[in-house]
Amino acid sequence: MTAIHYDARVVDDVRRAQIYAGDIHVISPRPAMQALTEWARELLVRGFGDDDLEMLQHRVPVERFVELFAPIKPRFIHHPQTWELICAVVEDMGLDPRATYLDVPRLRGVTSHGYLSSGVGYAFPMHRDTWWAAPMQQVNWWLPIFPIESGNTMAFHPAWWDRPVENSSGEFDYYEYNRTARGAAAKQVKRDTRPQPRITQDPPPLDTPSVRLVAPVGGAILFSGQQLHSTVPNETGRTRFSIDFRTIDIGDVKSGRGAPNMDSAPAGTSLRDFRRVSDRARMPEKLALAVDPRRIAFRKAVFQPPASLLAELAAETAARTVAA
Numbered sequence: 001m002t003a004i005h006y007d008a009r010v011v012d013d014v015r016r017a018q019i020y021a022g023d024i025h026v027i028s029p030r031p032a033m034q035a036l037t038e039w040a041r042e043l044l045v046r047g048f049g050d051d052d053l054e055m056l057q058h059r060v061p062v063e064r065f066v067e068l069f070a071p072i073k074p075r076f077i078h079h080p081q082t083w084e085l086i087c088a089v090v091e092d093m094g095l096d097p098r099a100t101y102l103d104v105p106r107l108r109g110v111t112s113h114g115y116l117s118s119g120v121g122y123a124f125p126m127h128r129d130t131w132w133a134a135p136m137q138q139v140n141w142w143l144p145i146f147p148i149e150s151g152n153t154m155a156f157h158p159a160w161w162d163r164p165v166e167n168s169s170g171e172f173d174y175y176e177y178n179r180t181a182r183g184a185a186a187k188q189v190k191r192d193t194r195p196q197p198r199i200t201q202d203p204p205p206l207d208t209p210s211v212r213l214v215a216p217v218g219g220a221i222l223f224s225g226q227q228l229h230s231t232v233p234n235e236t237g238r239t240r241f242s243i244d245f246r247t248i249d250i251g252d253v254k255s256g257r258g259a260p261n262m263d264s265a266p267a268g269t270s271l272r273d274f275r276r277v278s279d280r281a282r283m284p285e286k287l288a289l290a291v292d293p294r295r296i297a298f299r300k301a302v303f304q305p306p307a308s309l310l311a312e313l314a315a316e317t318a319a320r321t322v323a324a
Ligand SMILES: [Fe+2]
Pocket: 124, 127, 128, 129, 229
């Protein structure tokens, strides 16, 4: 059974326990989350050079859309300002900054009527994030940037929370994926050829009810990385833009408290992607080795953005600070 909680007045420890049991939390708009979505919108408007972003797909060829969108994503993902705003969100929500670790966020655009469904606009079919080597302690935070409706939100498939779904995660190696595929999204315009875990069950589990949650802008949906979920095929005529990021509690990683593993068998772990909220410290290596004992250089275990981008964003942040 999956319960959906709205603005539950519970401490984070209780909320995590509920999420590990398959529940979903919906949070009403809060100033810190509004600030994060406004920042994402600012970067999108600046990058696309257009302020009617939801309808832009009707005015430009898809190749141009990809050309404009591709550089906006890493700017948002790796910008120091983004990190600060996400830390403010999790602290506002009562998470302990010394126990909470964050990975880099994602910025997604799901276009309507299949205009773009691969690469930078990849529309995720039903999946669990744990198939991509996410830890069982992972809590996903999903925030729309513009108003959404049932036709362009995301769907949950809670009937499969505690039942295995046959999938190909056993063939997936996270370290190999980081090395070869993760930086190649912008090249996948017509078709996505990157090796992604997928459902192999025949017939696929499409006959169970799904649940679509429609959160307001400035609000969020929180759920376990073990929750089976998918991108709703968008036929609203408008591109849906959203942010997502993930938190994990290190105490839970150490104690093994987390969601049950129903069917995930990838090689590697994404634990090293996470950094501590209080000081950006890395995840202790021994915790990653406890999941996968392969010793691997940090630069191979974690996708590395170009150094030139990081330098550019740092300089931009410094200039903003001086200007302020
Ligand atoms: Fe996902």
